[in-house]
Amino acid sequence: MPTTASAAHAFADVTTSESTLRRFLHGLPGVDAVGLEARAASLGTRSIKTTAKAYAIDLAISMIDLTTLEGADTPGKVRALAAKAVNPDPTDRTTPTTAAVCVYPDMVTTAKAALAGSGVKVASVATAFPAGRAALPVKLADTADAIAAGADEIDMVIDRGAFLAGRYLEVYEQIAAIKAECGDRARLKVIFETGELSTYDNIRRASWLGMIAGADFIKTSTGKVAVNATPANTLLMLEAVRDFRAQTGIQIGVKPAGGIRNTKEAIKFLVLVNETAGADWLDNHWFRFGASSLLNDLLMQRQKLATGHYSGPDYVTVD
């Protein structure tokens, strides 16, 4: 497989004009909502026990982008989160670190310092997160700022207004521009805000649009709207990255974000990964959870497996 091929190159003829791009996106196979949700629900009935559960819990912890995206964020809050990312369970040093912490651009410097030497990455939202309502130069500056501060990963939002108005080329060009800004310095996660795209057909189209524009990851949501990651929309995006690799040889990551709060749910997502995209995605280079409270539930379940007793919220750290 030509793993070094560039997606932009492979799809050059698709992105020559608004009409070719539209024709391509609207030519993708449709999605039957009931069938998609039924498949996601069916995979949700997998029963993951004992050794498999232990594996899944550690994998899930290692895939978390531990996130704080509040107006009230302070350096103190971010440092506490970073400490938790590096050392999730002070009582058990075998616990894996999370994949990254995810913060606003102005907190990147703080996070970077707190995580120095830990291997935990710093992800920064950018491009006028969460609404994405700003001019491209503003978005580029936002991105450049985060990268300059040391962000390893950029979580950009697409312009849902442009997408829903059918201006796909504009969305494509914005992603490509941000990707160019990231260059080799940061991996780019493209957030679709699936809850606002509303239909599964739109989510499939957005996934392909993001991938051909150069996304390293496709991500469901900002966590700021009513409906964020669901098993069904994540399954759909996993199908997209699976098909994209089959077609281009390029592997793209997936990040469900928002609403995944407990171990049982997280394991259901890992089952989706395992049985849809496959084992190649069972790694935090290719799959992430955008979450915060999920981590403590995973830790309590981890303690239960280790000790045989149910744990409680006082036995994990509140940060």
Add this chain to the structure above:
Amino acid sequence: MSEKSEQNRLSVFKTYKLYVGGKFPRSESGRVYEVTDSKGKWLANAPLSSRKDARDAVVAARKAFGGWSGATAYNRGQILYRVAEMLEGRKGQFVHEVADAEGLSKNKAAAVVEAAIDRWVWYAGWTDKIAQVVGGANPVAGPYFNLSTPEPTGVVTVVAPQESSFLGLVSVIAPVIATGNTAVVIASEKAPLPALSLGEVLATSDLPGGVVNILSGKASEMGPHLAAHLDVNAIDLTGADADLARELEIAAADNLKRVLRPRTEDFAGAPGTDRMTAFLETKTVWHPTGSLGASGSSY
């Protein structure tokens, strides 16, 4: 002068022929048999159909099935009504034939023919209603649209009543074709003439050729071949006696034909819907409904 000439005039006999595929063939066997009135007086020679005539009739009925079952119910209703109109115009002929065939007075025969005409009108009105009565939406416990509709079963062999040569005949043919089936009819063996004349009416009623095929002869000779014929979907045994009915039902099992067994019938009474439903399949179609968007679980 005209009266005199009528008295002296030698009348023109009618050559009764089969009605198959919209045409009027003689039996391929070249055989005929004598048809007499109720007192034994010779009326005409009727074709003594063979199993090959039956086979040809099935081919014609199958060929007509796609178009007839695919026609709109409204269109079928219009055509059945047209049959009633054509019969009304030839009422005199049928009164005469039924009186001879069944030994009825002119008045009684007229009542029978009128009832038969009215029966066509009854079924003409049913074509676009039966689906609403026996079909419908099924409220399944899930996000699915689910609809059951009746569909014609296909080619139906009809062993027409032996005694009620016209009203009975109409009462068994009309429900079969009202619902979109096509028919191969074995007319009353001893009184086939009204049936053969009905073929002439059907041919001039916009009814596509092959929708109804009328054979005269012996049910005991043609019946077993039609009952065992793999391209026949159903059989109405109304005119078969108990032994023949059993024999034909056994043969019909070879391809699991739908079978309407003989029963006590009063053709003068109001027909129900069961002669239509006997030859209807129920097709149930499912389709996911789903939510309008992926933004939330709406069920």
Add this chain to the structure above:
Amino acid sequence: MTSPFEYAPAPESRSVVDIAPSYGLFIDGEFTDAADGKVFKTVSPSTEEVLSEVAQAGAEDVDRAVKAARKAFEKWSALPGSERAKYLFRIARIIQERSRELAVLETLDNGKPIKETRDADLPLVAAHFFYYAGWADKLDHAGFGANPRPLGVAGQVIPWNFPLLMLAWKIAPALATGNTVVLKPAETTPLSALFFADICRQAGLPKGVVNILPGYGDTGAALVAHPDVNKVAFTGSTAVGRAIAKTVAGTDKKLTLELGGKGANIVFDDAPIDQAVEGIVNGIFFNQGQVCCAGSRLLVQESVHDELLDSLKRRLSTLRLGDPLDKNTDIGAINSEEQLTRITSLVEQGEAEGAERWSAACEIPAAGYWFAPTLFTNVTQAHTVARDEIFGPVLSVLTFRTPDEAVAKANNSQYGLSAGIWTEKGSRILAVADKLRAGVVWANTFNKFDPTSPFGGYKESGFGREGGRHGLEAYLDV
């Protein structure tokens, strides 16, 4: 492809079900030995372990059971419908209460995955009794005229693929309409019917209203031939259905038959492809393909054939075959050695005739009866695997170029039970559904069942409908 994410065994506990070492016939409210003392063993097809020894009904027992049913009929049919309804509601509730036990039992006796008995069979069984319970006092409004009457004693013979569900499909409408029942379960899966007898006792159902006669084909033949049976209902093979139709010819017995199928699952090039793949898998690998309405013929538009087959094979590689009691098992055991032999021989014939075989690579357990999910490509209408019902996890893949050709090929079968259509174009669904000669058409879905939805076939797939208002007709004198 081995994954680091290996699911550890997750077996459902067997301890919820207590299988006795032996069972009698259930006649007139009592368990009794067969008159001639005959018994047979029922085994678990996934392990070949003997589960129990069951009395085998002979002609004398059939006569006794029919007499009991006849005696019970007088009072049962005279009960107000609202009282019959309450018995059926009781039964439905007890089934719900005991559903885990029954699911495990069914999985043990049949070999199908617990995932299916738990999530499909048992919920549908309870729902069926609930649905028909509600009809019992509303028959005047069912569209069959005022005061429709029951037929009398119903002789019912059911298959082994959905033992308890087929029992529900038979018994619920029969009792709701005021008939009494003598039912013969299949010889390889008698246990859930015998547990149902116990449920009838718990529900306080009057004696003789339901009688259960385990046995082989000769028991069924004696039942349908019994002169005092008024109604015969059979689900099973077309060959046996044909023999039954000949048996009841010339009698007054009302007959309904649910027989074989060779369902065409038609995938157009504009299908929702990922859901179509799921539908194909569900269509032919649900219950190991031992389903009369299985989508056993895949008709795929040539322009998407390769893409679809790649997706399908990839998907089949993720199916988990093994211990049916494991909650993660997708493919369980074949129900019997006899059935496995039939599947194997038809698949060998497919290979011999030149169709190209592909089977998912999966480990086959040492004991029990198993068959790996298999598909045949390069199949034409002339191949045996495209015409004969295999009743196993074997899919035959054919191609077509135009909608007309798809319909012509789909209808080119002596069967007419089910069909599937996959396309995003609404008008094409309606046009194709209209032309398909099949009793159940699933568009953009497959193998969905509901008590309100009539089920049954065209042509040699049988006649009569089960489920819904239509299902009442089979048990009423109308």
